[in-house]
Amino acid sequence: MQQEPVVRLQGVSKIISSRSLVSDLTLDISPGQVFGFLGPNGAGKTTTIRMMVGLMSISKGDIFISGHSVKNEFEKAISQVGAIVENPEMYKFLTGYQNLVHFARMSPGVTKERIAETIERVGLSARIHDKVKTYSLGMRQRLGVAQAILHRPKLLVLDEPTNGLDPQGIRELRDYLRLLTREEGITVFVSSHLLSEMELMCDTVAIIQNGKLIDVRNLRDEKASDALIDVAFEVDDAERAAQLLGGEAAIQSNVIVLPLSREQIPAMNAKLVQAGVQVFSIRSVTRTLEDQFLQVTGGGSIG
Numbered sequence: 001m002q003q004e005p006v007v008r009l010q011g012v013s014k015i016i017s018s019r020s021l022v023s024d025l026t027l028d029i030s031p032g033q034v035f036g037f038l039g040p041n042g043a044g045k046t047t048t049i050r051m052m053v054g055l056m057s058i059s060k061g062d063i064f065i066s067g068h069s070v071k072n073e074f075e076k077a078i079s080q081v082g083a084i085v086e087n088p089e090m091y092k093f094l095t096g097y098q099n100l101v102h103f104a105r106m107s108p109g110v111t112k113e114r115i116a117e118t119i120e121r122v123g124l125s126a127r128i129h130d131k132v133k134t135y136s137l138g139m140r141q142r143l144g145v146a147q148a149i150l151h152r153p154k155l156l157v158l159d160e161p162t163n164g165l166d167p168q169g170i171r172e173l174r175d176y177l178r179l180l181t182r183e184e185g186i187t188v189f190v191s192s193h194l195l196s197e198m199e200l201m202c203d204t205v206a207i208i209q210n211g212k213l214i215d216v217r218n219l220r221d222e223k224a225s226d227a228l229i230d231v232a233f234e235v236d237d238a239e240r241a242a243q244l245l246g247g248e249a250a251i252q253s254n255v256i257v258l259p260l261s262r263e264q265i266p267a268m269n270a271k272l273v274q275a276g277v278q279v280f281s282i283r284s285v286t287r288t289l290e291d292q293f294l295q296v297t298g299g300g301s302i303g
């Protein structure tokens with residue numbers, strides 16, 4: 001049975017002064033994943049997010065969060081969302097812990113145990129009793145995420161969370177977002193203009209350009225499936241190997257590359273070896289999200 005999507009965008013548009021910033025976005029996001037919203041600057045990512053969390057009205061269509069309409073049942077819809085869209089409000093002269101206690105007072109039902117749990121989840125235990133003004137950007141962001149998930153939302157929305165983080169900070173972000181989906185069953189929606197980061201961080205990526213959805217890719221399925229992968233054989237005689245394996249083999253000096261399913265690889269290798277071709281290495285050549293992006297956008301650049 002298909003699970004109810006955590007987020008459903010249904011023909012969503014945003015029109016300001018007769019200009020379409022977002023046009024007819026339709027998209028379902030299933031639960032328990034890190035979902036990437038990818039597009040160049042000005043593509044309409046922030047506009048879409050602002051509509052999702054009620055910071056901007058929806059001109060056309062509707063957005064449903066766990067089945068609740070943002071237009072007609074805003075309170076119910078927004079109760080399922082935790083978000084960092086602009087810089088989160090924090091008291092820099094208080095400790096991280098004091099900030100969380102303060103925000104917990106505004107969310108009914110958040111216990112001390114829940115506060116402790118969220119601190120653990122975002123990996124802030126060691127510094128939680130230090131003043132926020134001593135925190136790095138990454139630590140402030142973790143505190144923001146802890147604050148956003150205190151009330152156990154089904155959806156966490158982060159607008160460009162990697163902005164300003166160093167590579168270590170980005171790696172940590174990736175790890176704790178993954179932990180949140182696993183341990184809390186939260187669906188994480190992140191926007192970014194950086195392909196390489198999205199590829200490492202996300203299970204699914206939607207690509208938006210000029211306010212329009214141009215593609216949705218399930219990255220995990222593509223990695224796990226029996227779909228054809230490009231396999232490179234490094235051999236002593238590439239011409240001969242290509243003749244033997246036929247099909248769509250491409251030759252690059254002493255390497256031949258051809259699309260195969262995983263199961264076909266041993267038989268192809270045996271064919272080469274039996275014919276006296278020496279095989280030095282076999283590896284799969286994964287097509288990156290960037291390759292795919294270039295394919296769907298016809299070479300337009302991003303990031």
Ligand SMILES: Nc1ncnc2c1ncn2[C@@H]1O[C@H](COP(=O)(O)OP(=O)(O)OP(=O)(O)O)[C@@H](O)[C@H]1O
Nearest residue numbers: 016021039040041042043044045046047048160193
């Ligand atoms: N309130 C507004 N009034 C008019 N135009 C707007 C408004 N907000 C955004 N825009 C325009 O809408 C387009 C989409 O902006 P948006 O901020 O959604 O893009 P983005 O994909 O989030 O990019 P970025 O990463 O640069 O924020 C841009 O051309 C922007 O100038």
